[in-house]
Amino acid sequence: MKAIIIGAGIGGLTTAIALQQQGIDYEIFDAAPACKAVGAGIMLGGNAMTVYERLGVGKAIRELAVFPENIFVRNYKGKVLQHISNAYIRDHYGQGAQLLHRATLQQLLVDEVAKEIQWGKKFTTLQQHANGVTAYFEDGSSASGDFLIGADGIRSVVRETYITPAQYRYSGQTCWRAIIPMTLSKEERENAVEVWGNGNGLRASYAQIDGGRVYFWFTSKMPAGKAFTDEEAIAFMQKQLAPFYGNMPKVAAALRPEMLIRADLYDIKPINTWYKDKVVLLGDAAHATTPNLGQGASQAIEDALMLSNCLAQTKSTAAAFKLYQESRIARVQKVVGVSWQLAMITNWKGSLAASFRDFMVRMVPNRVTQQQLEFLYNVKW
Ligand SMILES: Cc1cc2nc3c(=O)[nH]c(=O)nc-3n(C[C@H](O)[C@H](O)[C@H](O)COP(=O)(O)OP(=O)(O)OC[C@H]3O[C@@H](n4cnc5c(N)ncnc54)[C@H](O)[C@@H]3O)c2cc1C
Structure with a gap:
């Protein structure tokens, strides 16, 4: 059995x-011209780390990444709204969240892939025939296999052309991310924080990642595509963050235009079909989510293990795809839904609404939050 994977x-x-790991053959293709060290930071949830342990890369990630003992949500005056004990999650479910640079993770994964990754291969079309599939690329080349996995991200051509068109939803928020060369105090390294501003989607966070770097992100409610030069964006963020407690203004003062990566935050309205004939979707292509739970990649990672397990356990790709979708869809749609709701409540407008929101969030006991998040970590593979 051989898979054609679109998207690296x-x-x-x-x-x-x-x-x-299952002994299933594959070829993997990506449109990007080469493997480049791109992106900012990423938080891998304990659930993703459990998968990576299974796949034999967990230790390598843990050795490089930063493990925050706690993750706090605070308001801009510093008051704690929610506290998630990452140490508790690790102690109870085996693995906690890890913070690292995306490029570090990508390189670790690339090194583990035994086959040559075929860069510069933009998938365009697909032919399905009795014996399998043939994928065609923009450069005129093609590749054949028994089935095709569309791991080509939120704007998936595989999904749109061969499974079902999706509806993109703009969360109302744009996001700037940056990697800043900086070492935080022990206290701040151990206690990652997300800080909520006074409504209008205003949130910011900074946390230590690998290599003496800090991962910073900032969100604000505004129309998608609103024009900002990088210099204007920095001035805007520094102004918005000036009233924030603690070191946030100091971290914002270290931002430089060349560090910024901007993304308008979209998800796709959940779709109920992840496969058709010999084609199956995975990751953002199947279920792109807003990043409010920090679970988009983590869910893609879970998909990968589940799909490979299903392929190994069943007699046909049809049976494997069915089992894979049935095993994953409810869980993933819950993540997408909760994450979307979080975007909506952080979009509330004005300080009165924001104070009410903060009060409501603060009133939820930590024990309840921990239980609500349990579904993410309490996974039996
Ligand atoms: C601001 C922000 C912060 C986030 N933070 C986190 C976080 O902390 N934790 C977390 O778990 N998730 C996070 N996410 C979500 C996470 O980034 C995504 O869920 C994850 O990258 C999805 O992986 P993927 O492989 O499915 O898709 P992608 O990462 O989008 O990869 C798709 C690949 O397919 C390739 N491709 C696309 N089209 C074609 C084509 N036609 N032919 C060939 N190749 C193609 C692309 O070049 C790309 O390499 C965040 C997202 C955003 C926007």
Whole structure:
């Protein structure tokens, strides 16, 4: 059995590793001209780390990444709204969240992929025939296999052309991310924080990642595509963050235009079909989510292990795809839904609404939050 994987992002690379562990043949293609050290930071949830332990890359990630003992949500005056004990999650479920640079993770995964990753291969069309599939690329080349995995991200051509068109939803928020060379105090390294501003989607966070770097992100409610030069964006963020407690203004003062990566935050309205004939979707292509739970990549990573397990356990790709979708869809749609709701409540407008929101969030006991998050970590593979 041979898979054609379209997309060598976190989802596609993890799938390649999971397939090779099951002894399933594959070829993997990506439109990007080369493997480049791109992106900012990423938080891998304990659930993703459990998968990576299974796949034999957990230790390598843990050795490089930063493990925050706690993750706090605070208001801009510093008051704690929610506290998640990452140490508790690790102690109870085996693995906690890890923070690292995306490029570090990507390189680790690339090194684990036994086959040559075929960069500069933009998938365009597909032919399905009795014996399998043939994928065609923009450069005129093609590749054949028994089935095709669309791991080609939120704007998936595979999904749109061969499964079902999706509806993109703009969360109302744009996001700037940056990697800042900086070492935080022990206290701040151990206690990652997300700080909520006075409504209008205003939130910011900074946390230590690998290599003496800090991962900073900022969100604000505004129309998608609103024009900002990088210099204007920095001035805007520094102004918005000036009233924030603690070191946030100091971290914002270290921002430089060349550090900024901007993304308008979209998800896709959940779709109920992840496969058709010999084509199956995985990761953002199947279920792109807003990043409010920090679970998009983590869910793609879970998909990869589940799909490879299903392929190994069943007699046909049809049975494997069915089992894979049935095993994953409810869980993933819950993540997408909760994450979307979080975007909506942080979009509330004005300080009165924000104070009410903060009060409501603060009133939820930590024990309840921990239980609500339990579904993410309490996974039996
Ligand atoms: C601001 C922000 C912060 C986030 N933070 C987190 C976080 O902390 N934790 C977390 O778990 N998730 C996070 N996410 C979500 C996470 O980034 C995604 O869920 C994850 O990258 C999805 O991986 P993927 O492999 O499915 O898709 P992608 O990473 O989008 O990879 C798709 C790949 O397919 C390739 N491709 C696309 N089209 C074609 C084509 N036609 N032919 C060939 N190749 C193609 C692309 O080049 C790309 O390499 C965040 C997202 C955003 C926007």
